[in-house]
Amino acid sequence: MAPHGTRRARREPRAHWLLLLLAVLVLLGELCLDGYAAGAGGEAPHASAPTSGQAPVGADAPVLRIAPDGGVGAAGMPAGTMALTFDDGPDPRWTPQLLDLLRQYHAHATFFVIGAQVNRYPELVRRMVAEGHEVGVHTFTHPDLSAEPEWRQRLELTLTANAIASATGRAPRLMRPPYSSTPDALDTASTAVLRTAAGQGYLAVLADRDTRDWERPGADAIVRAALAGPPGAGSVVMLHDGGGERSQTVEATRRILAGGQATRFITVPAGLDLPQAPAAGRRAVVYGTALRWSQSAGHVLAIAIRWIVAAALALALVRLAVQLVAARTHARRSRQRAGQRRYLGSVSVIVPAYNEAANIAQTIRSLAASDYPHVEIVVVDDGSTDTTADIVQRLRLHMPALLLVRQANAGKPAALNAGIAASHGELLVLVDGDTVFEPDALGRLVQPFADPEVGAVSGNTKVANRDGLLGRWQHLEYVVGFNLDRRMFDLGECMPTIPGAIGAFRRSALRDAGGVPADTLAEDTDLTMAVLRCGWRAVYADGAVAWTEAPGTVRQWWRQRYRWCFGTMQAAWKHRAAVFERGAAGRFGRRGLLYLVLFQMLLPLFAPLVDVYALYGALFLPWTQVAAVWFGFTALQMATTAYALHLDGEPVSSVWSVPLQQIVYRQLLYLVVVQGTVAALLGGRQRWRPIARAGLAAARR
Known part of the structure; x- marks a missing residue:
């Protein structure tokens, strides 16, 4: 579902890119000064005086x-x-x-x-x-x-x-x-x-x-x-x-x-x-003092950044190792459960929709084509200004299980809550209005509810429009970044987010959590955290596949990711007390929440330092050493990507774009976190903004 609602921003935070750029340039200048000064040497046993090979000039005194x-x-x-x-x-x-x-x-x-x-x-x-x-x-x-x-x-x-x-x-x-x-x-x-x-x-x-x-x-x-x-x-x-x-x-x-x-x-x-x-003249003294202070500062910064880079690389490698071990274990368990399909009661699918005329028909038809029996589909038209409601009304003539609820524009959380109130099933599937389901997705999605401790299940969202470079990078991010993390969170019983594109909840779990919250911009993350803090488990059903249309332009992508980032920060702050709680809430707080803070909030803030140090290394460190580290880390990323694609049943042909993704896309992700952090520190707010859709999700299915 495209972001929407009536939430108004007091003032959209300024990007402060000029300040960030200035800080990066100053940092790079300090490091370069340290690298320049560190090159100071002297005559040594392995050195010899350079000669020009030109004719000598006569001189008889020193x-x-x-x-x-x-x-x-x-x-x-x-x-x-x-x-x-x-x-x-x-x-x-x-x-x-x-x-x-x-x-x-x-x-x-x-x-x-x-x-x-x-x-x-x-x-x-x-x-x-x-x-x-x-x-x-x-x-x-x-x-x-x-x-x-x-x-x-x-x-x-x-x-x-x-x-x-x-x-x-x-x-x-x-x-x-x-x-x-x-x-x-x-x-x-x-x-x-x-x-x-x-x-x-x-x-x-x-x-x-x-x-x-x-x-x-x-x-x-x-x-x-x-x-x-x-x-x-x-x-x-x-x-x-x-x-x-x-x-x-x-x-x-x-x-x-x-x-x-x-x-x-x-x-x-x-x-x-x-x-x-x-x-000495006053100017020479002042310039010399400034030079000495700058050189000293550059040396201290170089040492500090070396430690930061080393720590970041070590954490990244540890994270990667844990992800791979967890993914292998989770995949083995999923294969063991793959054949266990049974009917678990009626399912109500809630589809909030705001100006989804390009996608809503495909979404509804894919849900109606599900091989799981007794599926109720509730579409909540949240004050659309296009033909979304008319399309749903026409589909109702042929789909008795389809219900249309109309309301004035009130935002996605209000639309979800309205749909939940109008539905009848004990198992509720919350989906976006641009998501297209595989025929067996609903059935696979609800199977974990056979365990009475499970209160929420995440499905496997796949990017449909992956032909372009931006779409391909988002496809890899979903498969490698999101899905590897979800497998790990499942094993650790600390899943922080059930995605809005395809997620299922037990009605009693939603009731315990107080319904879909509306006080953060990442309502899916906020809701999942609330469910976990009520003592329920959240798991990942990797076989429940749904297709979504990712943003097609950098501008749309930025809006979506900035909202996700800012909303996740809001939700993490809102549920910070989970770190000190016991049971399921404590497991989430000390595992999932701290993981989010460390790897999705803090480490990305140090990414500009790592990139600046990489430039410094290219200028002043042995190029063989710099190249070995970069190519080694990139090769590891490519191998991990290939393994993640294999686990998801995806072709590995997209692996070729990983090096370029590390250079370009990763920087954009880090800048989103920097911008979100600045907005959070300044008390800024972000409003819902619709993202234009072209109805591409159905084409991939």
Whole structure:
């Protein structure tokens, strides 16, 4: 039956899509910043300095400034001095050890820091400055700048300078490109990098002696490389305090300092008689502080989302496993009961109808063609403005068991209650006005009432218009999502919803529940929960098949699913006390109700986080790992879908659309939950809206 009624909304809730989109973009930006910063590394034993293969550029000293016209200005350390320089820090393990050694021997050094590391450990950079050391720029993430465009080069230098400014209040004036070495290794590409740096006011500091300590050749080899060259000559020595295991560097530094009584260990600016680094501008400090906070927030968010994604995947896998085990068990029991057909008394079918002219005749004829004897059909015309009542009136001429009740438009719950009051059977089947039954559906539907504890039975609703992509996705959702859950709920005695398309109730159970409620938008869910709380059981008869016409457009689909979602939230809140009750009500509350809240309300709210993390993973995680997780999970979904289709007697040809369903349709379902949650939190209301039907349900039968 198409949704209808006179319920009015105070104000339809705004979608807040702009706010959601903004939140998702901010989250993605934070994660991308964390991923960008997490890529910060350093020289390691498995790495080697990239080369461009171009001709070298002459330079005879390690401190360089490349003029715009290509001229190279070079300077070196004075005799009797050594500038110990450390790259790739700060590192929380190795940098403090080196600072302790420098303080012990009253020496000073120059640290070329990675901006991302500065934001992680700003206290170490502050200690460097406080103890008289110089801090220079070594880029933000340690890329090979000669292989990067000029905008990326400038960005790496600027971000690092801002990070240093935020941590120390000073503006750095020295820089060293990653993977650099001695001046004789300069080529055209690396010279262009130094020219870009000079344009931003930096002096480039290479090295006279590259110890290649990142190869971990042993402390002795590092010391020999640091002390190579003419005795007493000034030098800039390249070492590393981060980017890997640096115990050999620490030991080598201790030996160099201990054996260098005739050498002054000074900073590069001290050797060149440069003034103290100037104070950073306010803008650089503010930008750097914002960058550090954003990077920290992104790191925390990345960790939190990893845990959320892991928990969501674990819950999804557990749910899937439970569904499959329950489905197999339920299917086996159903086969055992399949041949047990008997007459259980007269059945009254209540058909509420509002503007169902396209479907009502097929619905009534399918009910009249039932192989179950003594079926009373009660059609309640709820103030239709089309020819629904006229069609039913004409059919009455040939169907003595057909009764027409007319009333002013009052809504579906009122129409159902009116039909129940006018009917006579003890077993009541409530159906929508667009549902077409299989001939044996009624008989199979009422068989579980042989058990006096059963108060409600759900039938098996199938989508008739499944030829298009939207219809195919809804078909899979009915078979996999709804029916697997119903099999599980049946075994757990906690069925939360008897669908309005095909559901049966014992009259005494409806009487106990107070009739069909009208204070939520999901009257079928609300009614089922009320019946369960009265101590009755609700079961699933998978062999009772009826066909329904699913929404044919995304707009109609959205209206229907939003109403379902919002109404389910209303019903769950209304019956929340069942969690603390005993018996059948308690089983429903602690099993079915909590399941609904967890898997149909809470987890979908985290779906945008999972999708954002998937985008983040595609950008920053190993693509093989991301692809393996996605294809593995999708393959599992396809296998589950194939099994669910097999249990329902459906062809498995629709399985091919599962990957696309995961990408598109799943997002729409999650957005419905997000929208419904926003509406619930804001106190919004949703009114009944009719969905246009084309009478396609009969075509599938």
